[in-house]
Amino acid sequence: EVQLVESGGGLVQPGRSMKLSCAASGFTFSNYGMAWVRQAPTKGLEWVATISYDGSSTYYRDSVKGRFTISRDNAKSTLYLQMNSLRSEDTATYYCTRESGWELDFDYWGQGVMVTVSS
């Protein structure tokens, strides 16, 4: 059974940093691209970043480029999102997702982790 379990969220002050983790199991992690999608309270879904199966390629939305870094450790089957210079508008639930393949759909989602940026 595919499982994606996020951790590392919580309350952080504006301008500070936070690192999210996503532990994957039930599939060969190193074969799949992975992504982070976020959802601000009572709002819709927003793609944040994607990383290729081997980590060689990364893609970001403009609003997080230069502040967020997506990475992965295939030996540990773990996805990361390093978030620096956090802003109040980064407050959201962050979902770890698996990209199914060339079809690019997000076929599995984690339960999400809440990040609150506030003083």
Place this chain on the structure above:
Amino acid sequence: DVVLTQTPSTLSATIGQSVSISCRSSQSLLDSAGNTYLYWYLQRPGQSPQLLIYLVSNLGSGVPNRFSGSGSGTDFTLKISGVEAEDLGVYYCMQATHAPYTFGAGTKLELK
């Protein structure tokens, strides 16, 4: 960025009723290789989103066949043929043809 406009924003239905949700894109979602990267997701209350439809009309794994997707270019539709109680929640379309990936604002399906 590509804007996906979903209508209606709220949909009231009775059990067994068939309903449709529209997703209109600000740009064609057909890429140069002939693929259309348009998806539908359902987020039930208090849950993570789940994949329903990929590449316009392909049913996700384990998704009941009362769900169907259609469309091309800039106009797409999700149809539920016979709403069941477990179908309640917010439906989102998403495109991955153009960077950045974008989602529609969502359509909330509720019981009448």
